[in-house]
Amino acid sequence: xxxxxxxxxxxxxxxxxxxxxxxxxxxxxxxxxxxxxxxxxxxxxxxxxxxxxxxxxxxxxxxxxxxxxxxxxxxxxxxxxxxxxxxxxxxxxx
Numbered sequence: 303x304x305x306x307x308x309x310x311x312x313x314x315x316x317x318x319x320x321x322x323x324x325x326x327x328x329x330x331x332x333x334x335x336x337x338x339x340x341x342x343x344x345x346x347x348x349x350x351x352x353x354x355x356x357x358x359x360x361x362x363x364x365x366x367x368x369x370x371x372x373x374x375x376x377x378x379x380x381x382x383x384x385x386x387x388x389x390x391x392x393x394x395x396x
Contacts, residue, residue: 305359332360
């Protein structure tokens, strides 16, 4: 499933966090609901704007982010954030 058609990132909405279809519901929130053992049915009842497909694209988005994180060079993953901050070209976006 291609999540890129369903996940939106808008700087002026929810602080630029990835949201589901332009709604004010973030991917992070959906993942938190799933992790807290809410059932799909409970989530869909509480958030009627969401669909079954929306829940699936949130999982696909998270899987892709994890896959991309795991392809980061080992040296960079093993550095502390203080060490990374001192490297040229490394920015934490703050």
